[in-house]
Structure formats: C-alpha cells, structure tokens
Amino acid sequence: MKMSRTLIVHALIFYLIVNNCFSQTTKIDSLQNLLKTASDTTEVNILRKLGENYRFHDKEKAVQYGLKSLEKSKQIGFVKGESKALYALGVTHGMTDNYAKSLEYLNKCLTLATNQQDHKSLCDVYNSLGIVYKRIGDYPKSQGYYLKSIGLVDSLQLKVNVSSEYINLGVLYDLMGQQDKAVESYEKALETYKGPDRKDKENAILTNLAVMDFNNGNFKAALDKFLQRQQYAEEQNDNMSRCIGHSNIGMCHLKLQQWKPAEEHLLKSLELAKQLSLKNQIVVNYNGLADLMLQQEKFKEAINYSTKSLKSLDISGGYEQKREVHQQAYEIYEAVNQLPKALYHLNQTIAYKDSLMNETKVREIQNLQIQHDVYVKDREIEANQLQLALLNTRVEQNKKRMVYFIIILILLLFSASLLYFRFFGKEKIQRPALREKSIDFPTKRCD
Template sequence: MKFSAFLLLFLLLLSYSNLFAIDTNKIDSLKQVLVNANEKDKAEILFKISSFYCDFYADSAIIYGKNSIDIARKYKQTKIEANANKILATAYFYKGNSSNAKASFSIALDLFEQIHDTIGMANCYNGLGIIANSIGDFYSASDIFSKMLDLSLKAKMEDEASNAYNNLGVVYERLGKYDKSIENYQKGLSIREKNNNIRSIADSYNNIGNVYYYSAVSGKIYENFTKAIQNYDKAKEAYSKSSDQLGVAKILGNIANIFLEETAKEKDYNKALEYNLEALKIKQKINNKASLAYSIHNTGNCYLLLKDYNKALYYFSDALNIRQEIDDKIGEAYTLQKIADLYVEKNNISKAIEFLSKAKDIASSMNAFDNIINIEESYYEAYKKGKNFELALEHYQNMNMLKDSIYNIENNKIISELDVKYETEKKEKELILERSENQNNLLIIKQQKTQMYFFIGVIVLFFLLGIVILKAYRDKRKANQKLEIKNKVIQEQAEQLLKTNEEINDQKKLVEFKNTEITDSIHYAGRIQNAILPKIDFLNEIFPEHLIIFKPRDIVSGDFYWAAKVDNNVIFTVGDCTGHGVPGAFMSLLGLSFLNEIVTKNKLVETDKILNHLRNSVISALHQTGTFGEAQDGMDIAMCNYNTENSIITFSGANNPIIIVKKNSELIELKPDKMPIGIYYGNETRDFTATTFQLEKSDMIYIFSDGYADQFGGEKGKKFKYHRFKQLLIESSSFPVDIQKQKIEGTLEKWIGCHEQVDDICLLGIKI
C-alpha cells in the first residue's frame, strides 16, 4: 500500500500522450503529412507527434514539442502552444528534470488563462502540484492543489474537483495530517457518488482505508484498523460492481496486511492467509503474472508466519519461478530473501546463506538499496542464530552504513533541487514579464483592426441575411410537403413493426420457458447422479488419504467413480462412458447400477470376472448384436481390488490403465486390455485379464478417464497429452493428497485458460 496516487493522476489527467498510445504506424503517417504541410499547419502535427512519443521516448517528445511551440507562437496559435508546453512539461517530468517541467507548466498555465481554457488550467495546476510533491515541498503542493480545486468548483468541473480533493488527501496523508486527509478524500468521494462513477468510488474508499491503516500503524490508534477494514470492504464491493477483479484482489491483500501487523488488535495469521488465498484465486483467473507472483509470495509469507514451512516453501518457489519467467529482478531478490528467512527459522544456516547470496547479487546489480539493506539484516539474523557473532556484527554494520549513505544522498538531492528551483523561478518571472509586454502591443493593433472589420461585416451581414431568409422560406415549404408523405409511410411501418415485435416476444417467451424446464430437469438429474456416487464418509473410511477430481463438462457427467468393500477386499473403479452430458450420464447410471448388483449383491471380487459380467450386462441392456451400423455405446474402465491384509492390488482394465508412483518417484503403469465394455468390433470377443502388484507404504495409485490428457489448451491450443500428465503425477505424488489435488487442478485450470473444457474429467488418487 505505497503512495502511487500522484503518478497515476499525472498519467491520467495531465498528459495527452495517454490519449495516443505509442503507435509507430501513426507516427510515420504524421511525419509524411508533415513533409507536405504548410508551415502554419505544422504546429499541430508536431504537437501530435510529440504526444505520441511522450510516454515512451521523452527526448523525441521534447524535440518535436519545442518545434511545435516555435511555429504556434509565430502564428499566434495559443491553444496549440499551450498544449505543446504541457506535453513538454510531461516529458521533462518523465526524464526527472523537475525544474524544466515546472517552467513549461507555468508557461502553459499562462497561455490557458489567456484563452480561458479552465480544463487546461486545472491540468497545469495538477502538474505543478505533483512536481512540488515530488521534491518534498508538500505545503506548496497543498497551495497549488487548492487553486486547482477553487478553479474546478467555480467552473463546475466535477471530475477535476474530485481529483483535486483526492490530491489534497494524498498531500495531507504525506504530512501526517490524517484527519484533513480523510476530510478531502470524503469530499472527493461525495462528488464521485453523485456522478455514480463506480471505479473512482472504489479508489476513494481504498484511499480512505489506507489513511486509517497508516494512522493505526504510525499513531498506534488501534481502532483505526477496524475503520480501515470497513472502508476496504466498501472499496471491494465497488470494484466488484465495476467488474474490476484486480481491484478486488488488491483490497483483499490490503485487509490481509492488517491481520499481519504486530500492532493490530486482532492479529490473526490464519485470517491473513484466508484473504491472500482469495486474492490469489482471483489473480489466477486474470493471469496477470506480476500481480499473481505478488499474491503467491504473500501466501507463502503467511505460511511462514504460521510455521508451516513446507507450504511456505511451496508457494515461495512458485512465486520465484514466475518472477524469473517475467524477469522481475527486484521481486526475485525479495522472494529469495524470504526463502532464506525460512531456512533461518528451520536452523539451516548454510542453506539460508546460499539464498541470501543469490538475492544480494541480484539486488546489487539493480542498485536496489532498500532490498540490500533488508538482505544485510537477514544476514545478521542468520549469523546471529548460527552463533557466528563476528560475521553477524559485520553485516549489522553494513546495514547501518547503507542506511546512513541513503540519508546523505537524499539530503544532497533536496539541496540541489532547491537551488535549481530558485534559478527556475527567476527565469520564469523574466519570461512572463516579456510575454506580457508583447501581448499588450498586439492587443492594441488587434482592437484597431477589429473596429474596421466590424463595420464592413455588418453591411455584408445584412445583405446575406436577406438572401438566407428568402431561401429558407422556399426550402421550408418544400420540406413540409415531403415530410407529410414520409410521416404517413413511417406510421404504417411502425404499426407493422409493432405487430411483428409482439409475435417475436411471444416466441421468445415460449423458447425461454422450454429452455428453463429442460435445464431444471438436467440439474435434477445431476443431483440424482451425485447421490448415487460413493459418499465421502465411506471413501474416508476405506481410504483415509485419497483425492477425487470430478469435473463434468456439462451439468451431468459420462465419467464416474465407484467403490465397495467385501470382507478384506476393497473394490474401486473409474469409468468413462461413451459421450458426455445427458447421454453419457445415462450410461454412467447404468454402469453404477450393474456394479452394485455384480459386486455388492453377488459378492464377486475378481476384477477380470467383474468386467466380463459388466460387459455382458451392458450388451444385454442395450440389445447390442454386432450388426453393422448400430450404436456402439459402452465404456472404458479401470477396475481394482485392494486386499487390506497383504497390500496386493489386482487390476483389470478396459482401455484404461492404472498408474502407480513409488516413494522414490518411479512410475509403474499396468496396461489394460485393448477392448471396451460393450460390443467390440476389432477382434473376436475374449475374456478380460487380471494383473497383480505388491504395494508398499506411501505408494500412490491413480486411475482416471481420458478427459485430462485430451484437454486442449496452453499457448498453442494443443492437447495436454499423457506424457505431460504422467510427469505431473510424478511431481505431485510426494505431496499430501490435498496439496496434490490443488496442484493437479491448478495445472488444469492454467492449461485450459481461455479455452473450453472438451470432455468430462475424473481422477481417483489413493495413498497407501
């Protein structure tokens, strides 16, 4: 929650360059027009080119802006000259030249005043206020923003007024005058609520929440944490209404930070974790990698504070990978430091020093002194805990030396800027005085010419007025005649259109009613299907450590999972029926019904015999004869029998395999018979076979449908494929089953991205 409001306002309100995002084609086109244009028209073309360059190439913007000013001044194009000076000021600001930026804004302000352009004047006041704030002259910034506010209120420019209130809120927040800061934020909020600007309303509530947060931290006014959360909640609601999911995630992160504060009345790391996970879920959908890495890192930090080091390391590693991928060096250094802090907590000092060394190398290459200071502090804590007091003292001294160095640099910068400020103001006054004298002379000449032109104009005007009135009378008479004819035609068409609309609305209501009935029926079928699937309590009883991923493509699914226990035999399976949606769901209900009869009722536990009986039942129920052209409905299935006494698993499969991942990450795949449950048109129908395998403690068993591997996605929109699926199972198998489920589902969601799910997906994983 750092102060970024001034830079954002600067980009939104001052610079025309944001109206013209960098576009080389348009720049090239304008340059071609510039070559053939007459000199008077070149001023506006040069101004537009300068605007295009401003955000990205400040030096080029300055060159074209100066040329535009010279021509505009020659031809007395005051508005173009004013806007060109404003762009020039923006470019100087981007280059860090505050003195030149201030001078150009002052000239632009003077020109806008001459042509009574209040919006341009408000923007110039805004720019001058931002410059004052950037050099730490907060009182001058306050005076300038107050002028902007007065001007905006008098001219009834409500958007500019709300922004002026917001700027004053930021200045008072910097000065530590939190009451005045909130007062100004709330006045700006009132205008935004009146105009129903939901996105700006959300920003205002967020800013007010920030003030309460900082006042609670710095002033130890602990009840302000509660007020901060109340305003953050309102901001979250407004961001949601404006469909700004990134804004919602930002607010969740702000609330999480409150629960991490040492001074917070309700310090609760679990609540902070809850808010961070909610923010993370939103950012995963948006897939903004920089923002996503920030939330993943914060989630890891919560787990670190909760001393859940395995999960903390998991999230820190994920954040590190993303930051390395997007080349976020500062973020990478910060995450490496937090991993080092984790190893210090685990008393693994050598590992902590290894990560701190990497973090320091990156931070040093970026001249990121704040990061280096924090890294030196982590070195100090690591060596102190490792009882290497000599090195601990060395890094403690390094940390303090860096802090003193930064303080001296800031002081020298302020002194230099004040000196430049004095010289700039001196030049500025001289330039304004010279311009004022020239303007007075031009005004006298202009008045004399105006009087002469006025008398000539009056005579010509009366003559032209007579001609216009006569012509208007004739035209009006003809127009009235045509209008009568058109009105009659329009009335007939309107009556016919009204009748047609009524018929269309009747048909629409009928279609909507039928669609609602069908959808309700399918939802009810989905509830029936879920009721038939094995209960979670039963699965927890027979397999305490298991995971289920069950994702129908539609409301109901053609995939299913099933389990039963007969004496010391646990029978479990995953089936993939022909099709998906309603047809697939009918087949899955048929399969579940037959399995209950074969295993639960008839006590049949041999996996190959179960599949033989299941195939016969399906063929009989569907009246399949093998005749060419008839429906080839059926299912692929992986059938398992786990003996709880000797830990031997027996497997039979109809096209679907079983994968076993050993504790040492070795993957073993037991192959199925290459034929389905149903009529088989390949070769002569034969009995299914059974394979046995001796399981060991901590082995992972996976059975699944083909929906996961066949899912299209990724950057090129291709299938996930089995080799990638197997590698995912190997990488996930060492984690607890709940983390495995998160990792497998997260990988799937990331892979699908903006694509659609193409098939039902079902996976059952069991840890022995």
C-alpha cells in the first residue's frame, strides 16, 4: 500500500497540538488565580496570556480574553499592551482558520507598531502575515512578508532572531517545489540562530529535511535523519517525540523492504501511542503493520492489523486517512480472494475518494473566498491609509499656509512700522527748522 506523503507531517502537527494541550491546562488555572488580584498593565498581560493558552481548548474564550486585554489596554492608555493584544487576536484567528479576521487584527497591529517604531513587533507581524498568506495559497505575498521581516533586521542591525522566518521560508519553498532554496533557508536558519535551545532548532530542521527526503522517495536519507532525530528524543526522554519517531523510522524501513526493523519500530510506536492515548497514531501504526504483513504475504496477520486499524479509526478522522485504510483492506482481501469483502472496501475507498474530492473543492472555494475577502480588506486598508495620507497632506498644507500668512503679516506690520517711524521722524526734524527760520529772518517793520 502506498502511504500518504503527508502522514508524517500530520503526525508531527498532531504531536505539537497535543503536547501544547497538556502543558497549557495547568497554566490556565495558574493565570486565573493571578487574575483575581491583578490590575492595570498586569491585568492586561494576564488576560492576553489566558487568551493565548485557550487557543487549543476553546476558541471563543481565547477571543474573549484577547478582546478584554485589548479593551483594558485602551482604557489605561497602555499602547504596548494594545499592540500585543491585537497581535494575539490575529494569531488566534489565524490558528482557527479565520484568515480574513486574522489579517484585520495583524494589520491594525502593524499600523500601531509602525507608529511606535516597535521593530521587534514589526518582525513578528511580518512573520505571521507570511504564515497566513501561505495558508490561503498566496505564496508570493507570503514570501514577501518573510523577506520583509528578515530585511528589517538586516537593515537596522536588530538583535532579533529570524531563524523562524528562515524555517518558514524553507517550508514555503518546499511547497513551491523549490527544494534547493528550501535547503538553503534551513541552513540559513541554523546560521542565524543564537538562542540557548540550538539542539531543538537543529532537530526541528532535521525533521523537515527528513520529511522532504521521504516525500521525494529518498528513504535511506530520510531514515538517517529520523534516526538522528530519535537519538535526541531519547536523550530528552520525550515519549511523544519517541512515539512519532519510531513510526517514521518504521515507515522508512518498510519502504526499504527491511521487514524486521520496520516491525520493531512500528510496534514500539504502537505501544507508546496506546500509553499516550494517541488515536491517530494508533491508526497510522496499525496501517503500517498491515502493509508490512501484506508485502511479506502474511495475509492472516495483515487482515488482523487491518481490522484493528478500521476499528481504531476515529469517526472524525479525515477522508484521506479513511480512504487509505479502506484501500489497504481492499488490497488485502483481493490478495486472499475474498471478493465480497474486497468489493465492499473498494466501494468505501471510492466513496471516501469522492468525499475527499468534494472536500478539496469546498476548501478551494473557501480559500478563493478568503483571498477575495483579504483582497477587499487590503483595498480598504490601502484606501484608509491613502485617505489618512491626504488628510495629513491637507493639514500640512494648512499649517504651511498659516505660517506663510503669519510671516506676510509680520512683514507687513514691520513695513508699516518702518513707514510710520520714517514719516514721523521727518516731521519732528522739519518742525524745529521752521522755528529757527522765523527767528533768524524776522519780518521787516514798516516805518
């Protein structure tokens, strides 16, 4: 059975979400206790952090806390808090696929950060805008925002870590089929990273490179990278990463037809997935084991694992995963000549394929609608900025006119004063002269 090229990536995303959920529940309780006695800027920050921690649990609450933080910031004139609240709301809406709303808040934050010359916030906003535009399929605009963030740091020599931007650029280039550029971006991410958790960053990039190799069919290269990643997970005693890692390693061995290590790693991953209650990963491992047995023509074991995979498949699972599980079951029952069961699973495969196509079409239409909404929002923002620029220009022109008027008025007053003093000055000089003439030359008396 041909495994989905995105299964590994999906597993990694699932790991990140679950891992965050475990740690954030205790944070929420702690923050709510602190909020009871908080005030002013402390209250603003706690409200924002509550919103951030609710993202994986309850979107509505996440937005509510974000809006409360924004409102409180405005009330007390806390501009930095207002900027952070706008950014947090933009990220929250982006993470919950409300991209038009996300861009609205991010652009408001962008304006505020620009006015305040808050370069760190500008870098964060540019990076987040890049992520949103990537998700709605506008890759050129996404690339532009990532490069804006990097360019801002380079031009101003800011002490800001842009390794995340380079990693995001790498993912974007991979999606665009420009894998050489993707590798360059990953290398640049490591080159620019100066933080304390360098090994975490290195292993995150290593995973991305391994996924790239796996999707390209370079299973040996992918295996080597996944084994390095697994060693780090073992050192950190991270069961979640170990579980995902064993599955990825098992899949690589399976593709290389190395049956024994493939089975060992898939069973280890399955055991950890059951301990951690990772339903999605349980299905992935059962599916991998069924495929492994099918390729070795161990049909009884293949049917057993395929049946368990179908039973474990979550009702809310994606159409792609359901299609693959039924596709595999069809191949197994066809191989053992159990045609009624094979036909049933084939029909299910076709049904889920049709559902997947319909879902894809719906998503494409939704993305086009989002792009239209975003386009309209962008035009509104540009129109508002143009109107504001025109208003500022008029204000400046009026100021200049007032200055010119005052200067002309002062010059006129000065000229009038000069004329006044010159006129009265001459008059004062002429009057004594006339009096002196009458004395020197008296009128002649008549005898």
